[in-house]
Amino acid sequence: MKHLHYHTCNLCEAMCGIEIEHCGDDIQAIRGDKADPFSRGHICPKAVALQDLHNDPDRLRHPVKRTADGWVPISWDEALEETAQRLHAIQQEH
Ligand code: SF4
Structure with a gap:
């Protein structure tokens, strides 16, 4: 349909x-x-x-995180939480 x-x-x-x-x-x-x-x-x-x-088969379809072992898939909640934490840390530092 x-x-x-x-x-x-x-x-x-x-x-x-x-x-x-x-x-x-x-x-x-x-x-x-x-x-x-x-x-x-x-x-x-x-x-x-x-x-x-x-x-495109290479298109990202979920968040990934760079680790010592390469890129690993993470959830949207993890990605947003990590982004918020790191952004806050950068704001505090500068
Ligand atoms: S938004 Fe830009 S790229 Fe998209 S159709 Fe319009 S002119 Fe083209």
């Missing part, structure tokens, strides 16, 4: 509105969103390539 998902292209500051036609995880088309008040249906070729980024 086809569905339409409306989003914003995040590849540059223009933030064009996009309409994504998909069937589950299978993206079938990416078009400009004609109802977007700023881009009014315009997109450049990079927005169409969002599908390639989405399907």
